[in-house]
Amino acid sequence: FEFFFGDIIQRAEQAIEGGVFPERISQGSSGSYFVKDSKGKILGVFKPKSEEPYGHLNPKWTKYFHKLCCPCCFGRGCLIPNQGYLSEVAASLVDTRLGLGVVPKTKAVYLVSETFHYNTIDRAKSRGKKYALEMVPKVGRHFHRVGLPPKLGSFQLFVEGYHEADYWLRRFEAEPLPENIRKQLQSQFERLVILDYVIRNTDRGNDNWLIKYEKPGEGEGEKAIQIAAIDNGLAFPFKHPDEWRAYPFHWACLPQAKVPFSQETRELVLSRLSDMNFVQDLCEDLYELFMADKGFDKTMFERQMSVMRGQILNLSQALKDNKTPIQLVQMPRVVVERRRTGGQGRVVTLGTAFTQTFHCKRPFFSSW
Numbered sequence: 063f064e065f066f067f068g069d070i071i072q073r074a075e076q077a078i079e080g081g082v083f084p085e086r087i088s089q090g091s092s093g094s095y096f097v098k099d100s101k102g103k104i105l106g107v108f109k110p111k112s113e114e115p116y117g118h119l120n121p122k123w124t125k126y127f128h129k130l131c132c133p134c135c136f137g138r139g140c141l142i143p144n145q146g147y148l149s150e151v152a153a154s155l156v157d158t159r160l161g162l163g164v165v166p167k168t169k170a171v172y173l174v175s176e177t178f179h180y181n182t183i184d185r186a187k188s189r190g191k192k193y194a195l196e197m198v199p200k201v202g203r204h205f206h207r208v209g210l211p212p213k214l215g216s217f218q219l220f221v222e223g224y225h226e227a228d229y230w231l232r233r234f235e236a237e238p239l240p241e242n243i244r245k246q247l248q249s250q251f252e253r254l255v256i257l258d259y260v261i262r263n264t265d266r267g268n269d270n271w272l273i274k275y276e277k278p279g280e281g282e283g284e285k286a287i288q289i290a291a292i293d294n295g296l297a298f299p300f301k302h303p304d305e306w307r308a309y310p311f312h313w314a315c316l317p318q319a320k321v322p323f324s325q326e327t328r329e330l331v332l333s334r335l336s337d338m339n340f341v342q343d344l345c346e347d348l349y350e351l352f353m354a355d356k357g358f359d360k361t362m363f364e365r366q367m368s369v370m371r372g373q374i375l376n377l378s379q380a381l382k383d384n385k386t387p388i389q390l391v392q393m394p395r396v397v398v399e400r401r402r403t404g405g406q407g408r409v410v411t412l413g414t415a416f417t418q419t420f421h422c423k424r425p426f427f428s429s430w
Contacts, residue, residue, distance in 0.1 A: 070106065071171055071217065073099045083177040084108060091115045092146070092295075093179050097217070108171075109295065110215035113179055114146045121179040138264055138296065140303045142362055146295030148355055150216035152348055153261050153294035159344055160260070160331050162253040164291045166219045170354070172212040180210055221290045224272035231268065231316070243278070243286050250289040251318045252327040255311075255387045257291055260373050264309035265296035271313075300365035302395045311391055319387040328381050335378045341371060364400065372396035375418070394420050 077100040078084070084095035093113025096104045112119040147170060154168035239247060258266050270293035276286055296309075303309050313319060334340045345367045352363050375398055380390040399417050 067167065067169055067219075070219065071173075074105050074173065076100060078173070078175050084173070084175050086121070086177065090293075091120075092117070093119070093121045095175075095177070096220070097173070104220045106220050107218045107292075108173055108215055109147055109150060109218075110173075110178060110213040111144060111147045112213060113215075114144055114295070116143050119179050119181060138299075138303075138309070140299035140301050140309075141264065141296060142300060142359075142366075144357065145298075145352075145355065147214070147216040148352055149261075149295045149297045150218060152351055153257065153263075153291070153297055154218070155347060155351060156261055156344070157257055157291070159340075159347070160256065160334060162257055162331075164250065164253045164257060164289050165294065166221050166290055166292065168216055168218040168294075170214065170351075171217045172214055173217070174210050174212040176210060178210070178213055184210055216295070218292065221272065221274070221292075223276075224274045224288075224290050227268045227271050227273050227289075230273040230275055239287075240278075245324075246285060246287045247273075248318055248321060249324060249326055250287060251313070251316075252323055252387070253330075254289050254291050255313065255319070255390070256327070256331060256377065258297075258311055258313070259377055259390060260370060261294065261297040262299050262302070262369055262373055263294060263297040263311070264299060264303065265293065267312045268316075298366045299369055300362050302369060302397070314388050314391050322384050322386050323381055332378065332381045335374050335381070341374055345370070368397045368399045371398035371416070372418070396420060 074084075074097045077098055080100050082098050082100055082102060084097045087094045087096060087107070092109060092115045094107055094109045097106050097108050099105055110119075111117060113121060151168050151170050154165045157163065157165035234247075238244075254271060257263075272290040272292060274288045274290070278286060348367070349363065352358055352366075353360075372395065375396055376393045377390065380393065385393075397419050399419070401417050
């Protein structure tokens with residue numbers, strides 16, 4: 063997979079050098095781009111860290127006025143700002159470790175393109191260096207970089223043939239699926255539920271998960287229905303939402319959420335989620351990912367993992383008790399913290415024991 067992903071990025075870079083630039087996506091509150099190959103085929107979606115909803119180079123003015131005019135509602139108080147690109151990559155990691163297969167593969171990469179949003183100074187420097195290189199080549203050769211600075215962000219592979227979930231769900235209401243296809247949809251839906259619950263996604267509407275449906279006989283694959291969970295940049299909170307909004311899972315209102323988790327789903331994930339060694343390994347993998355960010359804070363990361371461990375604990379119990387997804391989201395919210403042990407001076411060591419606590423404070427607007 064690493065080789066395949068590297069090949070995709072190389073094709074994208076070659077296309078940019080050849081003048082096929084990434085195209086900004088009009089939807090959403092951040093700068094995100096369709097990245098193409100030299101023939102114009104979309105390879106993936108790139109979301110630069112600096113152009114996230116509250117990033118300093120976000121090209122969407124709505125968030126700027128949001129911050130300026132309504133600072134009391136600025137951002138999501140349960141999330142670490144400007145960490146969306148890591149959340150996207152981490153969601154892909156969790157999806158892989160649990161064997162869910164609903165998140166398109168996502169990695170953190172560097173890309174540069176003149177269609178990205180840069181400030182005036184960066185563009186002026188780039189023009190100046192290019193001019194110097196043309197006019198005085200001996201001087202220009204000493205520049206560390208001539209073009210615009212590369213941007214760090216998440217790169218998610220593009221999935222073809224998918225529509226927004228709302229589109230297909232409405233169709234399925236009017237034209238009910240055959241029983242075997244309905245079971246496939248239910249199985250895929252349960253995997254989406256598990257992903258969102260574990261990472262505590264705060265932004266899952268029915269417009270940011272996708273469904274691909276091929277009627278029997280039309281497709282070449284074994285599965286007639288597949289789900290793709292995109293837009294995972296607002297997950298991994300350091301506390302449960304407890305201020306104004308609850309950020310509910312909108313899939314909890316669907317009929318599929320009233321069906322108990324299937325035996326297939328329990329067999330897929332329960333043994334892993336119930337294994338504290340697996341959970342600790344997952345936390346360590348996420349640590350390796352998150353610590354690469356310049357703004358990494360170990361204390362805040364531990365709080366994020368405490369929320370995730372609590373979600374995993376609830377999910378494991380719900381699977382054992384044969385609960386439904388809607389019953390799962392109604393369970394008391396739990397935080398599982400690593401217990402602190404003794405240390406020398408100001409150094410505090412985190413042990414291998416854990417403390418479970420219930421999070422009782424609820425958001426002002428909450429339907430759960």
